[in-house]
Amino acid sequence: MESKIINTEEDYRKSLEEVERLIAHDPKPGTPEAARLELLAKSLAIYEKEHFHFELPDPIEAIRFRMEEQGLMQRDLVPYIGSKSKVSEILSRKRPLTIQMIRALHTGLGIPAEVLLQEPKKIQHDKCQDIALDWEKFPIDEIVKRGWIKTSVKSIRKHAAELMQEFLSPIGGEFPAGALCRRSKKEMDIYALLAWTARVLIRAAKECCSQEYKHSTVTKEFMREVARLSWSNRGPLLAQEFLANHGIALIIEPHLAKTAMDGGAMMSRRGPAIGLTLRYDRIDSFWFTLIHELVHVAKHLKDDGDIYIDDLDSKFDDPNEIEADLLSGDVLIPQKIWKTSRANIQKTDDAINELAKQLGIHPAIVAGKIRYENKNYTILNDLVGHKQVRKLFATTSGITDV
Numbered sequence: 001m002e003s004k005i006i007n008t009e010e011d012y013r014k015s016l017e018e019v020e021r022l023i024a025h026d027p028k029p030g031t032p033e034a035a036r037l038e039l040l041a042k043s044l045a046i047y048e049k050e051h052f053h054f055e056l057p058d059p060i061e062a063i064r065f066r067m068e069e070q071g072l073m074q075r076d077l078v079p080y081i082g083s084k085s086k087v088s089e090i091l092s093r094k095r096p097l098t099i100q101m102i103r104a105l106h107t108g109l110g111i112p113a114e115v116l117l118q119e120p121k122k123i124q125h126d127k128c129q130d131i132a133l134d135w136e137k138f139p140i141d142e143i144v145k146r147g148w149i150k151t152s153v154k155s156i157r158k159h160a161a162e163l164m165q166e167f168l169s170p171i172g173g174e175f176p177a178g179a180l181c182r183r184s185k186k187e188m189d190i191y192a193l194l195a196w197t198a199r200v201l202i203r204a205a206k207e208c209c210s211q212e213y214k215h216s217t218v219t220k221e222f223m224r225e226v227a228r229l230s231w232s233n234r235g236p237l238l239a240q241e242f243l244a245n246h247g248i249a250l251i252i253e254p255h256l257a258k259t260a261m262d263g264g265a266m267m268s269r270r271g272p273a274i275g276l277t278l279r280y281d282r283i284d285s286f287w288f289t290l291i292h293e294l295v296h297v298a299k300h301l302k303d304d305g306d307i308y309i310d311d312l313d314s315k316f317d318d319p320n321e322i323e324a325d326l327l328s329g330d331v332l333i334p335q336k337i338w339k340t341s342r343a344n345i346q347k348t349d350d351a352i353n354e355l356a357k358q359l360g361i362h363p364a365i366v367a368g369k370i371r372y373e374n375k376n377y378t379i380l381n382d383l384v385g386h387k388q389v390r391k392l393f394a395t396t397s398g399i400t401d402v
Helices: 010-026 032-051 059-070 074-081 084-091 099-109 139-143 157-171 191-207 219-230 233-245 281-301 319-332 336-340 340-348 349-359 363-373 389-399
Strands: 249-254 263-268 271-276 307-310
Touching: 010 032, 010 340, 059 084, 059 099, 059 319, 059 336, 059 363, 139 157, 139 340, 157 191, 157 249, 157 336, 157 389, 191 249, 191 263, 191 271, 191 307, 219 233, 219 281, 219 319, 219 363, 233 249, 233 389, 263 281, 271 281, 281 307, 281 319, 307 319, 319 363, 336 349, 340 349, 340 363, 349 363, 363 389
Parallel strands: 249 271
Antiparallel strands: 263 271, 263 307
């Protein structure tokens, strides 16, 4: 079998073309064609690693992702790590991986050794801000302009306390303090953030839901069922209806000024509510953000008052945010399928549509993954569904197409 090292872009292009031909023939395992395909895949991976500089995942993130992918519990890692207490300490970053553990995890779970050999990231857990509320610092003018508060008073600022307390009355007159534990590396107007979170909870209580939420509802398969609604042009509306039928409110509410955010997940006495801002009016952005927040509902919202506010442009060291990113990506496009897909290798329109059809999801989701992984948001612009989401919710959210 001819084996040639990929040294140039021309070699790389020809190898991709050969991979496409081999995949199209679907060679049987054990045949020379299957061996050739495996060899080319490895050669391409080496070339991409040397020339495209993909960032390796954190070793603990990689272990958690493999656990989620294979449905493993912490006890299932005992044969590789040594004991339940050691597994817990490794996953909480309190104990380093040993060479023996790395060898066992690499052999048993197929996690690349170069990933496991890295130094784990240092985690800094978010701390909630503790502020004494100053009613006049709330964006009262914008709140009134949006119609969140109906008033005829002329001096709005002087009546800020009275107006804001009236605004909060549907949710018991108190602000959702959990919003102060925001997940963003950008400076935000905390008063605007509190007001937006309260608005989502108020609307959720008013508009949803006739069905009672059950804590075991949101599973990986449930989230994939939601994702498959994306195939329809009305997918976002169908998702809103589907979630409401399971006791989960999906509220579309544009963000207030000085709050760079994509959405949030919050738990109230009535059940979970998800708020999306549609900051980026694209189909791929809608579905990734929605599934990300559903992971929070499934994994991290336990008690009344728990809140996650997300700016998905920011990178986090928070384990819950890392888990939400990894799991939402695998829900939309399972990693096992993605690795060998033509869309991953060729990145062509035909390959993208082929994978989308196979998974029963919108092609924008596949195109969005390619743009994200390549850190290139100038490609595949015609496939990600620009300006296709806000218009669906224009009559219920007050969103204008900007």
